[in-house]
Amino acid sequence: MSRALNFNAGPASLPFAALARARDELIDFDGSGMSVMEHSHRGKVYEKVHHEATALVAELLELPKDYDVLFVQGGASMAFAQIPMNFLEAGKTADYIVTGAWGEKAVSEARAMSKAANGGEVHMAASTQQDKTYVRVPRQDELSLTPGAAYVHCTSNETIHGVEYALGPSTPFPKVQAPLICDMSSDILGRRVDMTQFDVVYGGAQKNIGPSGVTIVIAKKSMLDRGRKDLPAIFQYRTHAENKSLYNTPPTFGIYLVRNTLAWLKSEGGVAAIEARNVKKAAALYDTIDGSGGFYRCPVDKACRSIMNVVWRLPTPELEEAFVKEAEAQQMIGLKGHRSVGGIRASIYNAVEPAWVDALAAFMKDFAKRRG
């Protein structure tokens, strides 16, 4: 088998080791004569996997003990509604900082949820939308924050627009008074981030964590305690914390694959090691873009360029189409930009191998030489 060079935005490439392990034990897990997905979620065999996955998240992110790690369902798309359902009580305001399409969606769903379920107000605390697109995060002085807000919501990395908060040790998230909630779907575990800046972090698994169908929620216990209590049990994040994500049947095989993926990440040296690799991968592409004499053009401000989703344009849509087609012929998959923005996008999550990125950079140079 020749493995594809997979630049999909999500579902995305998974570590080969995690997949091979799944294949090897698919029909007989741990000598039990059953697949892990045939085990009861209340049985010891599965529970061990479940708790190992939870513990790996906490360990790899260096979470303090006052944080809970939950595995739930529905993706970030469900969290867009479930976060305000839990935390935006009547009489309060939630501040949303919008830096791309996913932030827009979070606002829209929060507004609908809040109206439907007697919640509070949704306030756009900042939007960097300009000329129908997004190329940067807001400056601190652009934030219009509400005193006493229920929470501030942000998106650390906008997958479609390739706009990312720096969030390095010297560039923490802007100080806010209210609890800070972050959709970290597409960059969690891809770089070192001080998680204690955030009160709730959530994300779909299908970028750096595992397959689609698993949603991660990381939350301060004190925040979960504050959540609305008059909701159905299934919608209260508290319920899932109290039951260690076993309130109802979890997506067991998905969580098993999360376990495999995170065990691989740990074996590779953890988040610090993968960050170094990811930074190099991103630099290889941005350097190629910036060194192309204008043939390739990344619209994103240099300080806000994503190390997970690198987006760029070619001089014409026809050239972009030819680029994607030629790349595919070389087994480079998933390079077409999101249909809402066009252009090219290379998603280079943790499991995307440096050699694939080098091959892509080489192809870019060759294509520019031939067609530039």
Place this chain on the structure above:
Amino acid sequence: MSRALNFNAGPASLPFAALARARDELIDFDGSGMSVMEHSHRGKVYEKVHHEATALVAELLELPKDYDVLFVQGGASMAFAQIPMNFLEAGKTADYIVTGAWGEKAVSEARAMSKAANGGEVHMAASTQQDKTYVRVPRQDELSLTPGAAYVHCTSNETIHGVEYALGPSTPFPKVQAPLICDMSSDILGRRVDMTQFDVVYGGAQKNIGPSGVTIVIAKKSMLDRGRKDLPAIFQYRTHAENKSLYNTPPTFGIYLVRNTLAWLKSEGGVAAIEARNVKKAAALYDTIDGSGGFYRCPVDKACRSIMNVVWRLPTPELEEAFVKEAEAQQMIGLKGHRSVGGIRASIYNAVEPAWVDALAAFMKDFAKRRG
């Protein structure tokens, strides 16, 4: 490998052919150089699988064209809240028929949801609870139905109590005027049922359909049209119908396994063939219970005995414990009754092989002879 005799209640046994197929193509799906779970949900490779799974549900259940088949997330537990969120508008009443623990939970979540989101009233139209347990479904004359109800909700098979509506060709569900909504998690596709009796049917996949993490919703298009429109898009079943279950990233690998499971079911002759097999499996156990001279005792009324979850008691809790332990030593897994009711339970879904049931019946006879 010696395959376990898996009587788990869910997650449960899956067809070996479905698992072996998943193993064989896990790291390289269809020659693509990628796992199916690494493919984009917007790509042709995955979409083919997705639509095949949807079409197999419709074909196997003989659904008319005015029904939609959706794959969503959250399990039946989320549907307990999402159904009233969508269909119980203010000023209306929903009637619930309760025949076991899952029906109780559906009522409780519906009440909370309706209060939190300005919905209507929840009315217990019938409950067959007696002496803290359930042994039957209600007679038609026991139903206290509300004229003009938003819907009537029922549970076709109660997994914990082993109580099932007959629903054969000569025993349709009692006639109700309002739209009929049914939690069919644990018996869907296990026997022939005229689906046109129901306006909405839902269930977690982890019994007869596939692995946990996939939820199926089958609904009349006209019913979906009537659903509340002021909800977040993610919570409106309409959204998922309009987008063919691709509104947001679906649990792609789970749906792939549903495809494998249903392809196996079709190859075995479909629902009619599997029903004949299931009826024989259930009879083997009930006959052993009834022929044990009182050593084994099934508390459920004969007309309401589940063909999916066979529950029974032994004379003492000590004997029940010994029974489970000895069975496990013979690789018979999952026979302990639900912690809320005790006793023994054998879940004998579609993928449970007749030979396993025969082995269990033989063991029961031997155990009774030795310990009776």
